[in-house]
Amino acid sequence: MKIKQAVKKKLNDKILYTNLKNFASNYKLSRQNALSGLDFLKLRNDIYKSKDFSKEEILALFEEFKQHVEKSGCTVLHAEDGLAANRLITQICKKHNAEYVVKSKSMTSEEIKLNHYLEKQGLKPIETDLGEWILQIAGEHPSHMVMPAIHKTRQQVAKIFEKHTGEKIDPDDIDKMVKIARKYLREYYFKATVGITGANIAVASTGTIGIVTNEGNARLSSTVPPVHIVLVGYEKLVKNFSDAMKIIRLLPKSATGQNISTYVTWIKGSNPSFKSDTGNKHTYYIFLDNGRLSFFEHPFLKDALKCIRCGSCANVCPAYEMVGGHVFGDIYIGAIGLILTSMLHDEKKAKEILTLCIGCKACSFNCPAGIDLQSIISDLNVYMGKKYFINPVKKFVYSAVMKNPSVFKTAMKAAAFIQKPMLTETKENLKNLPYIPKEHNFRKLPSIKTKTFSELFKEKKLDEFKSSKKVFFYPGCAVEYFFPEIGVSMVELLQKTGYQVDIPKTQVCCGLPAIHAGDGQSGKKTILKNIKYMGNPDEYEAFLVLCPSCGMAIKEDFKKYTLDYIAEFKKSEKIGKKVMSFANFLKIQNIGFQCDGNIKYTYHTPCHQGRGLGFMPEEFLKEIFGQNFIPLKDSDVCCGFGGSFSVDYPGISSGILDKKIENILNTKADCLLTDCPGCIMQIDGGLKQKGINVKVKHLSQILNDLKMIKN
Amino acid sequence: MTNTEALLEKFIEKAETEQTSCIKIDKEAFKNILREQNFDFVNLNTPFKSFNKGCEFDEAGIKNAIVGADFAIAETGTSVIDSTDEKIRLATTLAENLFIALHSSNIVAKLENIVSYMNEKNSADNAYLAFITGPSRTADIERVLTIGVHGPVSLTCYIIQDL
Numbered sequence: 051m052k053i054k055q056a057v058k059k060k061l062n063d064k065i066l067y068t069n070l071k072n073f074a075s076n077y078k079l080s081r082q083n084a085l086s087g088l089d090f091l092k093l094r095n096d097i098y099k100s101k102d103f104s105k106e107e108i109l110a111l112f113e114e115f116k117q118h119v120e121k122s123g124c125t126v127l128h129a130e131d132g133l134a135a136n137r138l139i140t141q142i143c144k145k146h147n148a149e150y151v152v153k154s155k156s157m158t159s160e161e162i163k164l165n166h167y168l169e170k171q172g173l174k175p176i177e178t179d180l181g182e183w184i185l186q187i188a189g190e191h192p193s194h195m196v197m198p199a200i201h202k203t204r205q206q207v208a209k210i211f212e213k214h215t216g217e218k219i220d221p222d223d224i225d226k227m228v229k230i231a232r233k234y235l236r237e238y239y240f241k242a243t244v245g246i247t248g249a250n251i252a253v254a255s256t257g258t259i260g261i262v263t264n265e266g267n268a269r270l271s272s273t274v275p276p277v278h279i280v281l282v283g284y285e286k287l288v289k290n291f292s293d294a295m296k297i298i299r300l301l302p303k304s305a306t307g308q309n310i311s312t313y314v315t316w317i318k319g320s321n322p323s324f325k326s327d328t329g330n331k332h333t334y335y336i337f338l339d340n341g342r343l344s345f346f347e348h349p350f351l352k353d354a355l356k357c358i359r360c361g362s363c364a365n366v367c368p369a370y371e372m373v374g375g376h377v378f379g380d381i382y383i384g385a386i387g388l389i390l391t392s393m394l395h396d397e398k399k400a401k402e403i404l405t406l407c408i409g410c411k412a413c414s415f416n417c418p419a420g421i422d423l424q425s426i427i428s429d430l431n432v433y434m435g436k437k438y439f440i441n442p443v444k445k446f447v448y449s450a451v452m453k454n455p456s457v458f459k460t461a462m463k464a465a466a467f468i469q470k471p472m473l474t475e476t477k478e479n480l481k482n483l484p485y486i487p488k489e490h491n492f493r494k495l496p497s498i499k500t501k502t503f504s505e506l507f508k509e510k511k512l513d514e515f516k517s518s519k520k521v522f523f524y525p526g527c528a529v530e531y532f533f534p535e536i537g538v539s540m541v542e543l544l545q546k547t548g549y550q551v552d553i554p555k556t557q558v559c560c561g562l563p564a565i566h567a568g569d570g571q572s573g574k575k576t577i578l579k580n581i582k583y584m585g586n587p588d589e590y591e592a593f594l595v596l597c598p599s600c601g602m603a604i605k606e607d608f609k610k611y612t613l614d615y616i617a618e619f620k621k622s623e624k625i626g627k628k629v630m631s632f633a634n635f636l637k638i639q640n641i642g643f644q645c646d647g648n649i650k651y652t653y654h655t656p657c658h659q660g661r662g663l664g665f666m667p668e669e670f671l672k673e674i675f676g677q678n679f680i681p682l683k684d685s686d687v688c689c690g691f692g693g694s695f696s697v698d699y700p701g702i703s704s705g706i707l708d709k710k711i712e713n714i715l716n717t718k719a720d721c722l723l724t725d726c727p728g729c730i731m732q733i734d735g736g737l738k739q740k741g742i743n744v745k746v747k748h749l750s751q752i753l754n755d756l757k758m759i760k761n
Numbered sequence: 762m763t764n765t766e767a768l769l770e771k772f773i774e775k776a777e778t779e780q781t782s783c784i785k786i787d788k789e790a791f792k793n794i795l796r797e798q799n800f801d802f803v804n805l806n807t808p809f810k811s812f813n814k815g816c817e818f819d820e821a822g823i824k825n826a827i828v829g830a831d832f833a834i835a836e837t838g839t840s841v842i843d844s845t846d847e848k849i850r851l852a853t854t855l856a857e858n859l860f861i862a863l864h865s866s867n868i869v870a871k872l873e874n875i876v877s878y879m880n881e882k883n884s885a886d887n888a889y890l891a892f893i894t895g896p897s898r899t900a901d902i903e904r905v906l907t908i909g910v911h912g913p914v915s916l917t918c919y920i921i922q923d924l
Contacts, residue, residue, distance in 0.1 A: 069903065069904070072904070073904055076904070121886040122886040122887040178911065179901070180899045180901040180902070180910060181899075181901035184901065184902075197900070197901060197904070198901070199901055199902070200904070202902070202903075203903060204902055204903050204905075207902050207903075224902050224903065224905050224907055225907055227902060228899060228902070228907045228909070228910055229909070231910070232909070232910055232911060235911065236820045236822070236911070237820050239820070240819065240820045253883075255880075256879075256880065256883035256884070257883075258879075258883050258888065264897065264898050264899060264900075264910075265897050265898070265899050265910040265911050265912065266854055266897035266910060266911040266912025266913075267910070267911045269850065269853075269854045269891070269911075269912065270854050270855075270911055270912075273847070273850045273851060273854060273889075274851075290876075290880075291876045291879045291880060291883075292873060292876050295872040295873050295875070295876060298872055298892075299872055306900070309775065309778070309779070309837050309838075309894075310779075310837040310838075310839060310892070310894050311894070312779070312893065312894055312895050312896070312897055312898055312912075313891065313892065313893060313894075313897075313912070314839075314891075314892035315889075315890075315891055315892075316879065316883070316888070316889070316890040316891070316892075317888070317889050318883050318885075318886075318887055318888040318889070319886050319887035319888070320887050321845055321847065321850075321887050321888070321889045322845070322846070322847040323847060324847060330887075
């Protein structure tokens, strides 16, 4: 497994770790400030709608654009693929007898490996964006779409500059380094015959491109040389300036947390040029297809073409933050990079890196173009699982064990028996397991309990409480086998409020683990079986979950995977509308609690709680605990669990967990509350392994012990 | 506070956040500035047209330049400069210190308010328009904000209280 080695190498890169950790933390704050007072959801929805084109529509926009720029004598060319684009660009350079070519930053040129091609043809491309230039002279490629050299330290940059310029450079004088680059690159603008730029936006109604930059290099590259080549993907076309301005408003805020970039340059057609033989610039537009046009017709990949290349899906991705863009992506990086690699580059490479998605959905909620990136990644995983194969052990677990409740239960019972000698004194956890690699031992795993939740539900006669007010509770596998006591507390609490709680006759997995691992077929079969055991949605006020991931699966995946089954689809739709987290239900019921103790609490928001079920209980907890509730920094950032992700990539998982634990310790709280059994497994296991005395509890366990107030 | 004043204050607030020095000034005082400061390059509209002057451009760049903005956008602290004339493009990119003159009545609230201007300018066969917000900058080395990369190292905005 090449990827595992690459991951390991990056996890040992202290510089990368520090750079990305600091950046992620600063980015979140700057973005929040830049967006304050704006309706982000509305703005992103506007961008999403304005970029929703069919193939016919995009081609019509292209024709419109072309017509406008041809008026001033520009040439507009279509490039079928990377090679065609490279050839066209080379031909233009040769036609104008160019030796030097100045380039401003363009991910599209990275996509087609333009520099490499030009160099082979004897041309000299010079990157003028500072980060890109640093990498060019170091012989590397970008690890971030907006901050290409984010993986480099000042010391490394100083060394690269020293080697290149022969000057002695003080690594602490960043200002001086920038000035050196300024001085050094300035002459190339004047030496170059050709300037190549990309474009962030192409406005069809007038034939104008928009370029968003901070350094001013795109302005020089498109002004000084007598020839200008614009390399642009078809997906950059928008209808008009109104739509363009919406992108200008959100792009810099999402990319770097700036309100706007220093320069937004709008260029139409051929403009005056003192260095040109005709007095006007020779301007060429190369529109790159490279498969894009066909994807405008694709059912689930179409949305990826709405990307405005802000790079923010990487900025908020916990796994990217651990390994950087040289692993988390190929040429395009971050969540969109995983997707674009599948679309535009090597499918086998894509299959490998798709496994790096932990499924936390941070990217989907952060995307300024409203792309549900995580859902596309999930669909791609299923596609790859179908086309290639998934790990046979996993395949067996999802198709033969988890799908069949009786087999699953038998297996878990057997495991509960086998684990006996490995239990800790409290029987809550397993001791460190022998014979497994050290990196997997970063947390104490919970033990499988001898009695399942469903068994306790009967044993404690919880099934005998009848009432006209009814809710349905779906426990999910984690509560059923590992944390039955959490389920019991919730049912007891609900019965105190006068609600009858019904549970599935047979506990079936929600299907999410299989889907996430790419086994769509087992996921589908599991879901169909599950729906059979779910109660009649018309009888219940709500369908409650203690695991937000199960909740999200019921809400979204049940519908997605029952499209071919009318009755099941209808039932899924009804249930989906009633699914909610337990705390959300209490809030709706106006039930409050009183707490007189002086235990300090903090709260970790599970990924699919905020980004799935859409309820953040922090306010609710502040009302209960008052001064004793301390908010957790980055509460809604993933804890690193991600189901089987933590088994596949223990290094990334434990690295993400360490950051979570650091934030927990900073609150000085005695107890961390959360809403997801998976997060409890991860965080409680990690704290216990480190010998840190902070309790981790599910919200329902704490609330059941408090005095209830009916508001 | 009138709407114009509110927009002016908003513009200044946003422009200053992006390292732009803003100076409110009246017509006569501004003329004095033009007389006293020895700008290498001047490109302004009436009533300051008589001060316009050109210069040669090469890789050494120029010390300073002053150009007029057609509009400014309060929401972002941005100046909108028609740079179709190549000399303006060269001056605004190659000047070490860039000065922009704009009229307070030409400040609009939002990016969308500039759309009709963009449509009008882009109805010509060719155009080059620049939104400029602050001096050129980078954070490519260790995310440290550094001012002055390929473009100006400083930006000053003269806001002329109206004519």
